[in-house]
Amino acid sequence: MSDNERIQQGLDQEVTAKLAQQTSELADSVNAGDYVRAMTLINELSEVRDQSLYREVGRLTRSLHEAIRNFQIDPTSAEQKEVLSKMTDASDRLSYVVQMTGQAANRTMDLVEESMPMAHAMRDEAVALRDEWQRLRRREMEPAEFRELYGRIDTFFNSLSSDSDSLYQNLSEILIAQDFQDLTGQVIQKVTALVNEVEDNLLSLVVMAGNVDQLTGTVHQIEEKEESAEKGVGPQINADRREDVVSGQDDVDDLLSSLGF
Amino acid sequence: MRILIVDDFSTMRRIIKNLLRDLGFTNTDEADDGNTALPMLRSGKYDFLVTDWNMPGMSGFDLLKAVRADENLKNLPVLMVTAEAKRDQIVAAAQAGVNGYVVKPFTAAVLKEKIEKIFERIQ
CATH class of the missing domain: 1.10.287.500 (Helix hairpin bin)
Structure with a gap:
């Protein structure tokens, strides 16, 4: 994805056209020394931004509802009440x-x-x-x-x-x-x-949330959560393909004897 | 020889109990996690502890550390029988003072070998 595409993602063409038009008008009025006009244009620009944001949030909310419905956890519908x-x-x-x-x-x-x-x-x-x-x-x-x-x-x-x-x-x-x-x-x-199925739906939710973040310029600080080895993590799947996991009792014995057991 | 078997799954406790009985150890008790096991160890006279790692409540690793930190229990032989298979965990258990480590799924022969090895070293 090019930078340009990334920036335009989630924005209407109508909005981007208006932005382009108003910024050039803004540049012209600043050059001409018409600051009153320039301030008005800046206000209009932020209005365009807000409106497109609202529209986008609205669209995302609808998609979100759609996605949640795909999870089939809507107990208000008669069908779903049965299955819950x-x-x-x-x-x-x-x-x-x-x-x-x-x-x-x-x-x-x-x-x-x-x-x-x-x-x-x-x-x-x-x-x-x-x-x-x-x-x-x-x-x-x-x-x-x-x-x-x-x-x-x-x-x-x-x-x-x-x-x-x-x-x-x-x-x-x-x-x-x-x-x-x-x-x-x-x-x-x-x-x-x-x-x-849930994974697919979650993925589209994540993509949507990503769009909202992009529009609003939100940056999340997500701390990586590690499994607690002290509490125990349970059986390891695909142990033979992992370096940090023993593949059986012989491996355990080798490891322990290397520690002087 | 009195042995305490600690595992949150009753089926696993039963398997270990059966295997121990085949090895001639008939005096066994059971607990389902560290929190139940520790008071039993403190009040009863146990000669050997077989414990799982991953259990709700107090884990087997915490139980091992609690045993080693207890003046009256610190010399109790502990065998870990667990599905935990990360190298780091095995090293941690060894450092915490485990006497043997059997990874699930295991065979009767492996359990026998480890238990004999532990008793050999003690005697």
């Missing part, structure tokens, strides 16, 4: 994701905690029976002991078939508990689409 706002909906949706993933994690852990002792008991009994069985093969077993082993193997086979059924059942329930992925995936995709 996509934003509330989005945060509801995300809470739903948190709830679903939490449920799935807990359900999975319940089943795992139920299965682990079963697997342990199976292993313990299998190990004990194997040792007994080997004693039998080495002919180190008394007949009375053998009779006991006989009964024990019987019990083991019975519990083995029922326990492995329960284990299989638990595993398949763990499998089913992962069905949240499908639902939460859809919800997150919808929210992502909304975020993109």
Whole structure:
């Protein structure tokens, strides 16, 4: 964008024409020594400036309203009253994701905690029976002991078939508990689409606000806000493409050992 | 061996609790942030602290600093298990006196290795 274009941006052609005409008249009257006329012209100039400013602000306000309506957060319209706002909906949706993933994690852990002792008991009994069985093969077993082993193997086979059924059942329930992925995936995709839409609308708001600033000559001092590393910033996305972030436990270990850990 | 597990997500506390139990540590308690954890540490006799970093209320980093500043707790071994992965943060945690740092997502083997390493060094 050239300087000229930048200066003219947001101004009507009518206004710029009038400005050009009045400045040359102003120069003429100053040259001719007609200061009364010159002062009148300066007043008129500032009036033109004010008027164009008002007009521009008016136009921007209308665009602003338009942009806000695009956010669909206007509860006065009957349609929107039902939905109230996509934003509330989005945060509801995300809470739903948190709830679903939490449920799935807990359900999975319940089943795992139920299965682990079963697997342990199976292993313990299998190990004990194997040792007994080997004693039998080495002919180190008394007949009375053998009779006991006989009964024990019987019990083991019975519990083995029922326990492995329960284990299989638990595993398949763990499998089913992962069905949240499908639902939460859809919800997150919808929210992502909304975020993109909001981003686009925000961008046009920023451009509009920039025009207002240009017209009024406002300069903002915006302090850069940094995330507080002390409070914690959460998981890093695209960690492998960033220098300031470790890419895994090996990286952490290397860093700590370089510090003498 | 009494261990306090601090994380704002109950699922993560449960995972760590299960992993610790598999390693033979059955005496564990849970807290959901530094503000709840600190009084527990001060009143109970804990031998080991496993904490997340990013939590509402008091963060794990602040908890670590509070522990190191407390005359009765300053020698308590602290393992950080966290998603915080900035190099600066890891350096800061090391300087604040953390005994081990495990970055999420982690495996049972990594947690075991770090815990064993910490106890090795203490004994």
